[in-house]
Each structure stands twice: as C-alpha cells, then as structure tokens.
Amino acid sequence: MTLQDLRIAVLTRAPRPNVWDLVALILVIGAMVLIVYGGEQTTLPLSALETAPVSLDPVHLPVYALRTTLRMLLAIVCSTVFTFIYAAVAAKSRRAEMVLIPLLDILQSVPILGFLTFTVVFFLNLFPGRVLGAELACVFAIFTSQAWNMTFSMYQSMRNVPKDLDEASKSFHLSGWQRFWRLDVPFAMPGLIWNAMMSMSGGWFFVVASEAITVGNTTVTLPGVGSYVATAIEKRDLAAIGYAILTMLLVIIAYDQFLFRPIVAWADKFRFEQTASGDAPTSWMLDLFRRTRALRSLTLPFATLNRAFSNLNIVWPKSFRLPAATVAGPPSRVIDALWFAIVGISTGYAAYKAYVYLSASLQPSDIYVALSDGLITLLRVVVLIALATLIWVPIGVWIGLRPKLAERVQPLAQFLAAFPANLAFPVFVFIIVRYGLNSNIWLSPLMILGTQWYILFNVIAGASAFPSDLREAASSLHLEGWRWWIKVILPGIFPYYITGAITASGGSWNASIVAEVASWGDTHLSATGLGAYIARATEAGDFPRVVLGIAIMCVLVTLFNRLFWRPLYAFGERRLRLG
Numbered sequence: 001m002t003l004q005d006l007r008i009a010v011l012t013r014a015p016r017p018n019v020w021d022l023v024a025l026i027l028v029i030g031a032m033v034l035i036v037y038g039g040e041q042t043t044l045p046l047s048a049l050e051t052a053p054v055s056l057d058p059v060h061l062p063v064y065a066l067r068t069t070l071r072m073l074l075a076i077v078c079s080t081v082f083t084f085i086y087a088a089v090a091a092k093s094r095r096a097e098m099v100l101i102p103l104l105d106i107l108q109s110v111p112i113l114g115f116l117t118f119t120v121v122f123f124l125n126l127f128p129g130r131v132l133g134a135e136l137a138c139v140f141a142i143f144t145s146q147a148w149n150m151t152f153s154m155y156q157s158m159r160n161v162p163k164d165l166d167e168a169s170k171s172f173h174l175s176g177w178q179r180f181w182r183l184d185v186p187f188a189m190p191g192l193i194w195n196a197m198m199s200m201s202g203g204w205f206f207v208v209a210s211e212a213i214t215v216g217n218t219t220v221t222l223p224g225v226g227s228y229v230a231t232a233i234e235k236r237d238l239a240a241i242g243y244a245i246l247t248m249l250l251v252i253i254a255y256d257q258f259l260f261r262p263i264v265a266w267a268d269k270f271r272f273e274q275t276a277s278g279d280a281p282t283s284w285m286l287d288l289f290r291r292t293r294a295l296r297s298l299t300l301p302f303a304t305l306n307r308a309f310s311n312l313n314i315v316w317p318k319s320f321r322l323p324a325a326t327v328a329g330p331p332s333r334v335i336d337a338l339w340f341a342i343v344g345i346s347t348g349y350a351a352y353k354a355y356v357y358l359s360a361s362l363q364p365s366d367i368y369v370a371l372s373d374g375l376i377t378l379l380r381v382v383v384l385i386a387l388a389t390l391i392w393v394p395i396g397v398w399i400g401l402r403p404k405l406a407e408r409v410q411p412l413a414q415f416l417a418a419f420p421a422n423l424a425f426p427v428f429v430f431i432i433v434r435y436g437l438n439s440n441i442w443l444s445p446l447m448i449l450g451t452q453w454y455i456l457f458n459v460i461a462g463a464s465a466f467p468s469d470l471r472e473a474a475s476s477l478h479l480e481g482w483r484w485w486i487k488v489i490l491p492g493i494f495p496y497y498i499t500g501a502i503t504a505s506g507g508s509w510n511a512s513i514v515a516e517v518a519s520w521g522d523t524h525l526s527a528t529g530l531g532a533y534i535a536r537a538t539e540a541g542d543f544p545r546v547v548l549g550i551a552i553m554c555v556l557v558t559l560f561n562r563l564f565w566r567p568l569y570a571f572g573e574r575r576l577r578l579g
Contacts, residue, residue, distance in 0.1 A: 017294035024292050027258075038070040041223075042132045045122075049131065049220070052225045056235070056425060058243040061228065064249050068211070068224040072146075072203045073255075075139050077148040079199060083192070087151050088180060091158035095136050095339045101155070102558055108148035108506035109557035110550055120220065134220045141210035145510070146199035149454055149503035153195040153461075156499045157188030159573055163261055171287030177314035186270040191496060195503075196462035197260050197414055198454055202507070204248060204418030205450035209514065225251075229423060241423060249415055256411040260288040264410070268403075271465055278567060281403045339568075354551060359542045367552075370533055370545075374552045377516070377529040378560065380444050381508045389454040390504040393497065396456045400463025401471075417453035424449060429520040439518075443527045446515030451507035458500025502565050509557055513538075528555075 053412035054064075090100040118136045127133035161183060169179045211226035221227045232240035289295065297407055317357050424446060430443050466489065474488045513530025519525070526532050530553055537545035 012417065018292065020288055020291040021294045023217065024289055024295050028295075034066055038066050041067060042130075042135045044131045046129050046131055049134070049222065052223075054221055054223055054231050056228065056232060056237055056240040058240070060223075061225070061243060061247045064224050064228050066249050066372075067222070068207060068226060068563045069251055069255065071135065071139050071224070072142055072200060072207070075142040075146055075203060076196060076200060077142050078139070078467060079150055080145050080196070082503045083150040083154050084185075084357075085152035085263050087158060087188075088184070090151075091155050095336070098339075099343055102562070104148060104151060104562045105502075105506065105558050106151075106554040107144070108503060109142070109509045123219070131222075134222055137220070138222055142207065143151075145202045145206040145210075148196045148506065149202070149499075150199055152499050152503055153191045153458070155493050156569075158184050160495050161187050175313045177312050178310065181310035189267045190465045191458070191461040191499070193260070193263055193395065194457045194464075195499075197256075197410070197458040198417060199562075200255070200260075201252075201414050201417030201453065202450065205511070206253075206514075224417040233426075235492075236426075238426065238431075241426070246421075246422060248418060252415045252418055253411050256414055258285055260414075261407070261410065266339055268294045271467075281407055295402055295559055304425045354547065358544055358548055358551075362548060366545065370530065370548050370552045372528040373528060373533045373549075374556050376440075377509065377512050377531060377553075378556055380447060380512070380529065381505055383447040384444065384452075384508060385505055387454075388448055388455050388504065389501065392452060392456040393459055393493075396459025397463045397493065400460040400493075401466070403464070406460060406464065413453065413456065417450060417457070419449065422524060426520050429523050430524055433523060440527045440529075443515060443518055443525065446512045446518065447508045447531075448504075449511070449515070451504045451511055454507060455497065455500040456502035458496045458503075459493055462496030463489070465496075466484065466492045491576045494576045495569075498565065498569050500570070502561060504559070506557060506566070509553055 086100065086104070090097045090104075102344050117139055120134075123137035123140065124133040127135070164185060165187065169183050174182060207224065207225070207226035208229050211222045212230035221230075225247060229241065229244045231237075232244060234555040262283040262285045265281045265286050399409050426445065428446065431437065432439055470492065472487070474484060479488055492537075509531075511536050512529055514531070516527040516529040516532035517524070517535045526536075530549055534546060534549035534553070537543075537549060
C-alpha cells in the first residue's frame, strides 16, 4: 500500500457532502476547539494557580468541568494502551502471568494517596515551574483509579476465548499479532467497554483527591470539579455542592451520548453468538456519522491503514503463547527454575530494603497496630462485597438481558458510580453526630459507595454478552426460576462477576482511605481501620507509616485474592468457559 493508493481511494470514492456532514463537522470542530483550549491551560506557569485560586462561583464550573473531563479522557486513553499491553502479556505468557497478576492485585489495592505521595514531587520536578507537571501528576492519579479493572476485564476475556473460535484462528494460520486484533480484542470488547465506563466513573470518585493534592508541606490545587468540591466541603457550602453534582450529571450525560453510547452500539457486532440477537443497542451519534458522505469518505485512508496494521504478520515469541501451546520438557523446567529464582531474589531484595527503611524509625508495636487496623478493614470489605453481590447481581442480569433498558440505565448507573464519597460526607457526618452513632459501623457504607458498581457493570457486561442461542435453548428446555439461575445465567456471567468482584474488593481497600476519615467543615470523624491509618500518616507527612500501611494493605489484598478469588477465577476458566 502506497500514499498514491490512499489518494486514489479518497478521490474516486468521495461523494458530495450532505446536511449530516455539516452537523458532524460542527461537532468535530467544537470538540477540537475545547481540546485545544484545555491544552493551552497546561502551558501556564505554576504561579498562575496561586494568583487564580479555585472559586465557588458557579460561573467557573463549565471551565472546571472541561479541564476535569480532559484529564479523565487522557487518563482513559493511557489506561487503554496499558490494558492492551499488560493484559496481552499476562494472558499469553505463563511466566509473566506469575508476576503480573499478583502485581496487578497489589497495584489496584494501593490507595490513590499512596501513589500521590511518591509521584507529585516527581512530576513537579519533571516540568519545574509549569502547570503541566501538576496536570500530569493528576492524570497519573486518575489513571491509577481507571486502569486496573480494565486490565482484569481484558485478561479474563483473553483467557476465556471460546475453543471453537480458538481452533478457527489456528485453521486460518493467524499469527500472534493477527489473532490479537482479529480475535482477542473483538471478543474482549463488550466487557472492556463496560469497564471503561466504570473506569470513567471511578475517576470521578477519586477526582477530589487527585485535583486537591496535599502531601506533607506540598499543596497543589488544580482548577477542576474535584478541587471545587474540596473547597465547598471545607467551607460547608451546600449550594456549591449542589452545583457540582448538577455539573457532574450534565458532563456524564454528555460523554455518555457522544462517546460511550456510540461505542456500545458499534461494539454489539462483536458479541459471541450463533443466532441474531433480538434488540441491538442504538446511538443517534453513531447513526449521524453513518449518514455522512464526505466525512465517511475521509476515513477510508484510516480504515485502510487499520486493516494493514492488523494484518501485519508478526509472530509472538514462544514465551508469549498460550500455556496449552507450549511444550513441556526439561528445558522448560530449567527456565522455570531460573525465573522463580529471579522473582524470589527480586522480591526478597525489595522486602529487605523496605525492612531497613521502616526499622530505622518504627517499632514492632507499629506493625501490630497497622496489622490490626488492616484486619478490621478486611472484615468491612468482605461484608460489603457480600451485600453488594446479593443486591446487584440480580439487577445486573435483569438490565443486561434487555438492551433497550440498558441504554436508559447506562447514564444513571455512570452517574451513581461517579458520585464521590466526599459529597456524601455532609449527610453521614450530620446523621452520625446528630444521633450519636458508631463511626466504625456507619462510615463503612462510604467504602462501597463507589466500588459496588464494578460488580453491577461487569454483570451487565456478562449478561449483555450472553449468547442468544443459549437463552433460546434454555427456553426450549423449559428451564425457569431457580433452575434457570443456577444452570444457565449464573454460570454464563460467572467469569465477569469474578472480575467485577476482584476489582470491587481492591477498590474498596482503595476507597477506605477516603471513607474511614470523613470531615465536614470543622467536624472530623474517623473509623478504626487501615484507610484511616494511611490518611493520618499522609496528612502528617509521616512517610515510614505511609509505606507500612500500604505494605500491610498490599499483603492482605494479595493473600485474600490468592486464597479466595483466584481459585474461583480458575474454576470459572476451567468449567464455565463458552464454546
């Protein structure tokens, strides 16, 4: 393919523009103008943040919403790139999987303030005196709240590709690169899109902590909805909080209509089934662009490049092939032994360095306090995940099996998932103080406020991707009631549920740092737990205790995932795989 071929493709197929081209062109130019305007703000000097502090005047909210949305969109792009690389390596390489999946368990459990503690100074020094450094620190913090569940979703999908599709790819002699773009990515697309929606909402949940950053003596406040909410909470301004909630709702509706709904409708063609589905999702935005003439002709060169890119004959290294394709033998055992030795030595060295750092300023009693707080938070997480499962699995199945209903519920679910725990502080603080309630119990629901939606979104994705032919077979066999749930739908959505439950569990640990310490003006409430321990240490700039708290959290999450979630995950992969 040459440049001349692309020119010919455009010149010979370009029809006359129509009215839909004009509408689409206005939308595209408007989006480009907003992106350029938001990008220009990052080139300002850092002193501009001090000369123009965050104002609670609602007139500024459109600009704040634009800057927050651009940060979240940039973070979701980075999360998607990270997901494709990380999930592919973990799913294709058995040895890499031994390290990458436990590491992913750890990364999703590290509180966002844990990342901010060590990255703010790095990014500020990377672009000294410029707003860009603070913006990148904020984007990275939002990235850490978005990437992990997307990666788990794609990893789960790649490990559960139906056997008949796998055999078909082998019969066509697809290279590793071609299989990835023609089979793995399309099959993972439905679940990945719903998790991307959840990631955008998860970004809203932590945007307060990422835009209003305080680590020790370093304070950076970026203009945005998150810093607006933080200022409103500090000044106990209920009207400003109401404006912020309304702004969030409008922004979520906007990117649902302009971004996610078109993607959901477009990706419906990737569903795995052998009969036509009843109701396909629709999108007025996608229909608008499909009706254009000139704009669609301008995309032909990009479509040609996309086909050429996905058709590249790149063969994966042998270590990146699926475990079933590898041949066991003495060389493999030797390499496994070397690999385990490298991983063990690296882990031991990291543990030794952490011990040396912590032992210089902490006592064994500090470890006991952090561990006991961690066990209390673990109990909260287990109880809340069980309650969320009982509530949201039936609702998620009901929504996922009805595409038209899913279209209407989609923006509402995104808004509820995006609702930051900080906005609920006034209600919880007032009720707890007014009625003298126990903070250890009544602050706990704040932990699951944002993370329960991981279960709902993944169950909806699983029910949406459930093959129509299997539903018809169950109907013809008269499977109803509990038999339908136990024999049909629960096995079908089980891998998706496990993915959602793992990310919800890790997200609850992450949210504990926000939920176990609530404040409203001068009133501060704190529950006993590891999240409160880390929050207090971060506020005081006590880095040894921050490291200790994060280390304890990582150990507890990894052990819980290894001993409970991973066996369930392996069972679903082995016994409940389609095909």
